[in-house]
Amino acid sequence: MSSIGRNLRTDYLQANEVFHRPYQQVLIVFVIIIAALIPAVSSNFFVHLLNLSFLAAIGALGLMLLTGFCGQISLGHAAFLAIGGFTTVILIVHVGAPFIVVVPASALSGALLGFIVGLPSLRFRGVYLAISTLAMHYAIIFLATFYQTKFGQAATAGIPIPDPTIGPFTLSGDREWYYLLLVLLALLTAGCVNLVRTRPGRAWMAIRDRDIAAETFGVNLARYKLLAFVVSSSLASMSGSLLAYYSNVVTVEKYTLDLAVIYVAMVIVGGMGSILGALLGALFITLLPFGIDALFDYLPREWRFGSTLFGVQVGAVGVCIIVFLLFEPKGLAEIWRRAETYFDRWPFRYRPLESARR
Amino acid sequence: MEFLATIVILTCTNALLAAGIVILYKAGRTVNLAHGELAIVGGYVFYSASLSGSDPSLPFAIAGALAYSICMGVFIYVSMMRRLVGEPFYVAILVTVGIAIVLKSAIIVIWKAERLTIDFGVAPAVYFSGGATLSYMDITGVVLTIAFFVALFLFFQFTRLGVQFRGTAENALLASQRGVNVNFVLSLAWVIAIGAATMSGVFFGARAFLSTDAVMIGLAGLTAALVGGLDSLRGAIAGAFIVAAAQYLTVRLIDPVLSEAVPFLILLAVMSIRPWGLFGTMEELDRV
Numbered sequence: 001m002s003s004i005g006r007n008l009r010t011d012y013l014q015a016n017e018v019f020h021r022p023y024q025q026v027l028i029v030f031v032i033i034i035a036a037l038i039p040a041v042s043s044n045f046f047v048h049l050l051n052l053s054f055l056a057a058i059g060a061l062g063l064m065l066l067t068g069f070c071g072q073i074s075l076g077h078a079a080f081l082a083i084g085g086f087t088t089v090i091l092i093v094h095v096g097a098p099f100i101v102v103v104p105a106s107a108l109s110g111a112l113l114g115f116i117v118g119l120p121s122l123r124f125r126g127v128y129l130a131i132s133t134l135a136m137h138y139a140i141i142f143l144a145t146f147y148q149t150k151f152g153q154a155a156t157a158g159i160p161i162p163d164p165t166i167g168p169f170t171l172s173g174d175r176e177w178y179y180l181l182l183v184l185l186a187l188l189t190a191g192c193v194n195l196v197r198t199r200p201g202r203a204w205m206a207i208r209d210r211d212i213a214a215e216t217f218g219v220n221l222a223r224y225k226l227l228a229f230v231v232s233s234s235l236a237s238m239s240g241s242l243l244a245y246y247s248n249v250v251t252v253e254k255y256t257l258d259l260a261v262i263y264v265a266m267v268i269v270g271g272m273g274s275i276l277g278a279l280l281g282a283l284f285i286t287l288l289p290f291g292i293d294a295l296f297d298y299l300p301r302e303w304r305f306g307s308t309l310f311g312v313q314v315g316a317v318g319v320c321i322i323v324f325l326l327f328e329p330k331g332l333a334e335i336w337r338r339a340e341t342y343f344d345r346w347p348f349r350y351r352p353l354e355s356a357r358r
Numbered sequence: 359m360e361f362l363a364t365i366v367i368l369t370c371t372n373a374l375l376a377a378g379i380v381i382l383y384k385a386g387r388t389v390n391l392a393h394g395e396l397a398i399v400g401g402y403v404f405y406s407a408s409l410s411g412s413d414p415s416l417p418f419a420i421a422g423a424l425a426y427s428i429c430m431g432v433f434i435y436v437s438m439m440r441r442l443v444g445e446p447f448y449v450a451i452l453v454t455v456g457i458a459i460v461l462k463s464a465i466i467v468i469w470k471a472e473r474l475t476i477d478f479g480v481a482p483a484v485y486f487s488g489g490a491t492l493s494y495m496d497i498t499g500v501v502l503t504i505a506f507f508v509a510l511f512l513f514f515q516f517t518r519l520g521v522q523f524r525g526t527a528e529n530a531l532l533a534s535q536r537g538v539n540v541n542f543v544l545s546l547a548w549v550i551a552i553g554a555a556t557m558s559g560v561f562f563g564a565r566a567f568l569s570t571d572a573v574m575i576g577l578a579g580l581t582a583a584l585v586g587g588l589d590s591l592r593g594a595i596a597g598a599f600i601v602a603a604a605q606y607l608t609v610r611l612i613d614p615v616l617s618e619a620v621p622f623l624i625l626l627a628v629m630s631i632r633p634w635g636l637f638g639t640m641e642e643l644d645r646v
Contacts, residue, residue, distance in 0.1 A: 120629065130451055264452060
């Protein structure tokens with residue numbers, strides 16, 4: 001294939017390829033091998049951080065499908081995570097269901113809720129849809145608070161969850177969790193990549209780009225919008241359930257609007273409309289507070305005391321959202337793509353038209 | 359009596375916020391999700407500025423709040439919102455979400471997230487039989503809110519700049535072609551909106567307290583704006599009254615725990631029954 005052909009797709013089959021460059025397969029195998037070796041060489045804390053990123057990445061994949069591919073803005077992602085967490089609690093406390101059952105069941109209840117939350121999208125778009133997901137967020141969190149005050153031991157401490165068991169194994173250490181999450185994330189990522197290549201993904205992108213045009217092409221708007229909400233919320237809910245198991249506690253205080261915004265930040269920083277972006281964004285935003293913490297080691301010691309560090313960690317997410325939206329709207333994925341193009345063209349420079357830059 | 363006074367004061371806080379949200383929506387079709395944060399930070403600035411002299415001084419505080427509104431308004435418009443013309447709708451909303459987070463972190467870093475009450479040590483003006491009081495600050499708040507809305511009405515109706523304002527809201531491109539300085543008008547919209555929010559934050563801080571949780575008043579303001587109609591200033595007052603009355607009555611008659619839930623319950627109801635609000639135009643709605 002010529003060098004131009006890698007960016008210029010001339011037929012449907014080319015557009016539908018997963019790997020557009022010959023070295024990408026090699027790169028992915030390489031990344032997976034590295035990822036599998038990380039726990040052997042790094043500290044427990046780093047593995048813990050990666051676990052958190054993987055959990056976030058599962059949720060971010062969900063939001064990416066909804067916002068990045070289907071163009072439906074949602075500020076209710078924390079509520080979907082909460083539904084996963086609370087379904088987990090309810091199934092464990094009242095039914096005593098095992099891990100293998102609880103996680104899919106959480107995904108299912110998330111799907112059901114996504115259907116309900118998605119219903120307003122049939123009437124509104126844009127600003128009003130964002131506000132309606134905001135209202136849904138508060139409604140769901142209110143219900144969760146109600147449940148927690150009724151069934152939790154103390155109103156603020158949350159509800160404890162035991163370590164999950166799969167057959168004879170008990171998942172307790174960070175390293176066991178790491179492999180489970182790595183495999184799960186790899187499978188889900190592969191699933192999402194294929195989902196956006198096939199009919200639903202194409203329909204979503206058509207809806208995102210122009211819903212009326214999509215409808216004239218025969219895309220059933222109601223069906224595919226609801227499907228986007230259902231898939232997105234079931235992924236988020238699954239991530240919420242796993243997070244509940246991983247952190248051994250479910251408390252409603254964790255599912256604030258700020259958390260929903262953090263997921264939005266992952267999608268923006270990663271790059272709208274890119275599965276790779278969801279992964280990069282989740283990794284970046286999850287590691288950001290810890291990176292700032294490390295940076296504070298080089299600053300005057302008294303800054304660490306009080307709330308300065310926490311405040312800066314909170315604010316950094318906001319700054320990332322603003323800076324990326326203003327200066328790099330397609331996010332980290334676009335930076336990666338530019339790097340790839342640079343090496344494709346080397347030693348020549350590649351300058352897209354001014355109008356094609358954004 | 360006390361019941362009426364409380365509702366009127368709550369209405370004023372909500373109406374000032376809702377007016378700002380409506381002005382910004384009309385000016386640039388942006389829903390500002392950072393409004394509660396802008397209000398509370400305004401309250402904090404007012405508080406800090408009042409202490410900049412030897413003893414608490416009102417002129418300093420007002421000067422500080424004014425400077426904050428102007429600088430913040432111009433800064434947000436010039437450095438962020440102006441660049442977003444022609445971008446998808448969600449970009450502007452998400453930028454305001456980013457602003458909200460940064461402001462929240464400012465409260466934590468600069469003011470250590472302290473719970474503050476704005477208090478000039480003046481005795482309450484009115485004592486009610488139940489032990490509740492009405493301070494001079496509350497009365498000032500009501501008077502200033504009414505003055506603000508009257509001034510806004512006169513401004514939009516009778517001044518040259520007000521007409522340019524309405525023209526820009528209707529069609530920014532045409533307005534700019536007829537020689538309206540759209541950038542000036544839109545930054546002014548941000549300044550007015552933030553100024554109103556700051557007033558609201560100050561009166562809220564005088565009646566209750568400023569803290570990172572207090573930013574929830576933004577939700578009440580947004581709900582009030584939606585109930586009245588996102589593109590209607592009259593509606594902002596009506597919506598503010600409805601939300602205030604509902605807040606007060608649930609606290610009084612049903613359960614104080616519900617008071618936080620009231621704004622979004624109304625929000626859900628409005629979204630499902632009459633999403634364009636009481637006075638809004640139905641065509642304005644982004645319908646599918």
